[in-house]
Structures are given as C-alpha cells and as structure tokens.
Amino acid sequence: MGDQGSSKRRKDTLRYHSGFRNHVSSEALPGALPVGQNSPQRCPYGLYAEQLSGSAFTAPRSHNLRSWLYRIRPSVVQGAYRPLEMPRVATAPLKNISPDPNPMRWDPMPMVDDDSDFLEGLTTLAVNGDVQTQTGCGTHLYAFTRGMRQRFFCNADGELLIVPQQGSLEVRSEMGLLHVASGEIVVIPRGIKFQLNPLDESDSDTRHVCRGYVAENYGAPLELPSLGPIGANGLANPRDFLAPSAWYEECSDDHELVTKFAGGFWMATLDHSPLDVVAWHGNYAPYKYDLATFNAINTVSFDHPDPSIFTVLTSPSDTAGVANLDFVIFPPRWMVAENTFRPPYFHRNLMSELMGLIHGEYDAKREGFSPGSASLHNAMTPHGPDAATFAAASQADLAPQYQGNTLAFMFESRYLFQATPHALKAEFRQQEYGAVWQGLESHFTPHTR
Numbered sequence: 001m002g003d004q005g006s007s008k009r010r011k012d013t014l015r016y017h018s019g020f021r022n023h024v025s026s027e028a029l030p031g032a033l034p035v036g037q038n039s040p041q042r043c044p045y046g047l048y049a050e051q052l053s054g055s056a057f058t059a060p061r062s063h064n065l066r067s068w069l070y071r072i073r074p075s076v077v078q079g080a081y082r083p084l085e086m087p088r089v090a091t092a093p094l095k096n097i098s099p100d101p102n103p104m105r106w107d108p109m110p111m112v113d114d115d116s117d118f119l120e121g122l123t124t125l126a127v128n129g130d131v132q133t134q135t136g137c138g139t140h141l142y143a144f145t146r147g148m149r150q151r152f153f154c155n156a157d158g159e160l161l162i163v164p165q166q167g168s169l170e171v172r173s174e175m176g177l178l179h180v181a182s183g184e185i186v187v188i189p190r191g192i193k194f195q196l197n198p199l200d201e202s203d204s205d206t207r208h209v210c211r212g213y214v215a216e217n218y219g220a221p222l223e224l225p226s227l228g229p230i231g232a233n234g235l236a237n238p239r240d241f242l243a244p245s246a247w248y249e250e251c252s253d254d255h256e257l258v259t260k261f262a263g264g265f266w267m268a269t270l271d272h273s274p275l276d277v278v279a280w281h282g283n284y285a286p287y288k289y290d291l292a293t294f295n296a297i298n299t300v301s302f303d304h305p306d307p308s309i310f311t312v313l314t315s316p317s318d319t320a321g322v323a324n325l326d327f328v329i330f331p332p333r334w335m336v337a338e339n340t341f342r343p344p345y346f347h348r349n350l351m352s353e354l355m356g357l358i359h360g361e362y363d364a365k366r367e368g369f370s371p372g373s374a375s376l377h378n379a380m381t382p383h384g385p386d387a388a389t390f391a392a393a394s395q396a397d398l399a400p401q402y403q404g405n406t407l408a409f410m411f412e413s414r415y416l417f418q419a420t421p422h423a424l425k426a427e428f429r430q431q432e433y434g435a436v437w438q439g440l441e442s443h444f445t446p447h448t449r
C-alpha cells in the first residue's frame with residue numbers, strides 16, 4: 001500500500017462501524033436502542049425517537065436512506081431561525097454570470113483572518129446546476145484555525161464531501177465523532193448536524209491551520225461506482241468506509257445552530273447542544289474513508305486510460321453513466337505503460353472538471369499547481385499536460401516507475417461550473433494560467449515519421 005498519509009499521521013483511536021452505508025446499530029448507553037421496533041410508547045432512558053430521512057420514503061430499497069435517532073430532546077425544540085450573513089458562500093444558480101470557457105487556476109487560498117472557524121473560512125469557488133431542483137454542486141475552499149465552539153451546522157442544500165489538504169479535523173456529529181486527516185475524506189449527509197474543529201485544538205497552544213476543499217452535492221447522494229468487468233473487488237472497497245459510534249453531550253448553555261437552506265444562511269439559538277443523540281440505528285450517517293486504501297487499477301500494457309478508472313464515489317444524474325458529480329483521485333501508483341505518453345493526454349470533454357492537489361505533484365502540471373491549488377476546465381475547454389510536462393514525458397525513459405509523491409483529485413460534473421465573482425477577481429487567481437500551454441510548438445515533419 002502507498003505510504004501517503006496513514007503511516008505518518010496520528011493513530012485514530014476512535015471506534016467506528018465499518019462498511020459503506022451499512023445498517024448500523026450504535027449505543028452510547030447500553031440498552032438505549034428500542035428492541036424490535038423504532039417508536040415504542042416510551043423509549044429507554046426517557047429519550048425521544050426521531051427519524052431522519054435522506055431519501056424519499058418510497059425510494060427503492062437499494063437507495064433508501066434513513067436513520068432513527070434516540071435523543072435527549074427532539075430537533076423541533078430548536079425554535080425559529082433568523083437570517084444570517086455568510087457573504088463568501090454562494091449557491092447555484094448564480095444570477096447574471098455566464099459560465100466561462102477559459103481554463104482557470106487558483107493558488108492556495110490565503111486565510112480569511114487569524115481567528116476564523118470552518119464556516120467563517122469557507123469560500124465558494126464555483127457552482128453548477130440548481131440547488132432547488134437538486135442538481136449539481138457547489139465547490140468551496142476552506143482555511144481556518146479555530147473550532148466552532150458552541151456553533152453547529154446543518155446543511156439542507158446537500159451533502160458535504162470534505163477533502164482536507166492541511167491539518168487534521170475533528171468532526172462532531174449527531175451520530176458521533178470522526179477524526180479525519182489529510183489523505184482521508186469525510187462525507188456529511190444532507191441535514192445532519194455537526195461541527196468541524198482542528199483536531200488537537202484543545203491539546204496545545206499551537207495554532208492549527210486547516211485547509212481543504214468541499215464539494216456540496218445538491219444531487220443524488222454519493223454512492224460507490226459499479227465495477228463492471230473489474231469484478232467484485234477493487235477501487236474503493238465498501239469495508240474501508242467508517243461511520244461513527246453513538247456519542248452525545250449534555251450541556252445547558254447557549255448553542256447556535258446554523259443552517260443553509262436554498263442558498264440562504266439562518267441561525268437558531270438553543271439552550272442545549274444539538275448533539276444529544278444517545279443511540280441511533282440506520283444507514284444514514286457521516287462516513288470517512290482513507291484514500292490510501294483505494295485499490296487503483298490501471299493499464300499493464302499501453303496507453304493512458306480515462307480517469308474514470310479512479311472514481312471513488314459518484315452521484316448519478318437521471319442519465320445513466322453521466323454523473324451529477326464524480327469524486328475521482330489520482331493516487332500513488334506504478335506507471336508501466338509501454339510506448340506510451342504517460343501523463344494525462346490532451347483532451348476536450350463533455351464533463352466539467354474542477355481539480356485540487358492534496359500533496360505532492362500532479363503529473364500533468366510541472367509548475368504552478370502546488371498542494372492547496374485548484375483548477376477549472378469547463379466542458380469542451382481544451383486542456384492537458386503543460387508544455388514542460390509534454391517535453392519531458394515525450395522523451396522519458398519508459399522503465400516501470402513508481403509515482404509516489406502525489407495525491408490529486410477531481411470533482412467532475414455534467415453541469416457547467418460558474419466561478420463566483422469572488423473567485424474570478426481573487427488575488428490568488430492565476431490570471432495567466434493559459435500561458436502554460438503556449439510553449440507547445442509545432443513539431444510537424446511531413447517528410448519523416
């Protein structure tokens with residue numbers, strides 16, 4: 001297995017339930033789950049029963065998502081929401097902005113300020129589709145240094161796929177705790193209350209800088225791709241997905257619950273923590289996944305296969321095989337293709353591609369795409385290896401080569417991305433990005449092969 005991440009990072013000692021979208025039963029107190037039914041006349045320990053549905057009640061069984069939560073107080077006691085300003089976060093569709101056919105790239109986003117939490121440090125890069133028709137996604141960057149303290153978030157607009165690039169995260173959610181390091185991902189399904197903090201924040205006085213990427217999926221929940229001729233095993237294996245164990249807190253000071261609803265932000269004040277679920281069962285819960293466990297499959301003969309071979313998770317659209325959102329990684333791997341231009345090929349594509357780099361180097365870009373950067377190539381926008389990469393790879397010795405120092409990813413979608421006004425005029429945007437291909441000169445020699 002590759003060396004990225006897991007061997008160097010602190011051991012995660014939390015207990016998880018293994019298996020993608022498994023039906024889990026989890027208790028923080030023994031006997032807190034009702035036996036044999038969901039909604040008894042009186043629940044154990046005087047808890048309230050509450051169902052959280054992540055799919056229509058009538059969704060086919062294979063796609064039906066729901067969990068039963070046994071909590072100290074039902075969610076409905078939260079009271080009224082008041083509007084809240086969150087000017088850096090945008091939602092599709094953006095009014096009066098045409099999607100731009102030019103390739104775009106951004107350096108890592110500078111910190112908003114020295115003392116921001118996850119929500120304050122969240123900035124939208126590009127969006128597509130339409131939140132109200134449950135199509136497309138928002139893509140965001142985050143950079144923050146402090147925990148959310150008494151503040152919690154509940155996103156009604158979509159599930160959050162969080163890709164940490166720097167700094168380890170502690171996720172506290174209604175279903176329990178998760179620790180997520182760079183090289184891992186975490187998915188928070190739509191409507192689950194949580195907070196996100198720098199891991200170790202309370203252990204020391206050091207400032208923990210956390211940076212990364214978020215896809216906010218407005219569409220069908222992410223699922224594992226079908227494997228077709230690959231067979232029963234490979235790519236992301238179901239047992240490597242980990243859901244938290246029940247955990248709750250009971251405290252009676254003021255807490256804030258922030259929700260995002262049709263692009264707007266709202267806040268309610270509670271006199272208790274919303275993380276008061278003592279037991280839960282079901283298949284709708286946050287989960288984390290270590291990208292180092294991805295079983296990459298690639299050519300052992302020639303040519304560069306399409307990147308769909310590296311799909312970790314996919315959110316299908318209504319058209320088979322044309323994703324609302326794919327999450328694809330480019331993990332450490334052996335390159336063995338013979339007589340082949342090994343880096344990504346030049347291409348134009350129906351799908352739109354938003355990329356990031358978690359660590360190392362990306363094999364299509366020699367310069368300018370450092371960890372924390374992002375790039376956008378909308379549908380049919382020509383792109384591919386930069387001039388320096390093309391020159392080197394056209395002459396490279398084709399011995400088997402381990403490409404170890406790399407972990408890039410792509411959010412890929414059938415819908416055109418609109419970069420936000422903030423992203424378009426950001427100082428960290430690389431205005432001259434298109435120049436990376438300008439050194440690609442004609443090598444045409446009509447009289448020699």
Ligand SMILES: O=C(O)Cc1cc(O)ccc1O
Pocket residue numbers: 304305306307343344345347349353364377383384410
């Ligand atoms: O554009 C990119 O860098 C992503 C990408 C990688 C690859 O190996 C093949 C096609 C593709 O779009």
Ligand SMILES: [Fe+2]
Pocket residue numbers: 347349353377383
């Ligand atoms: Fe591409």
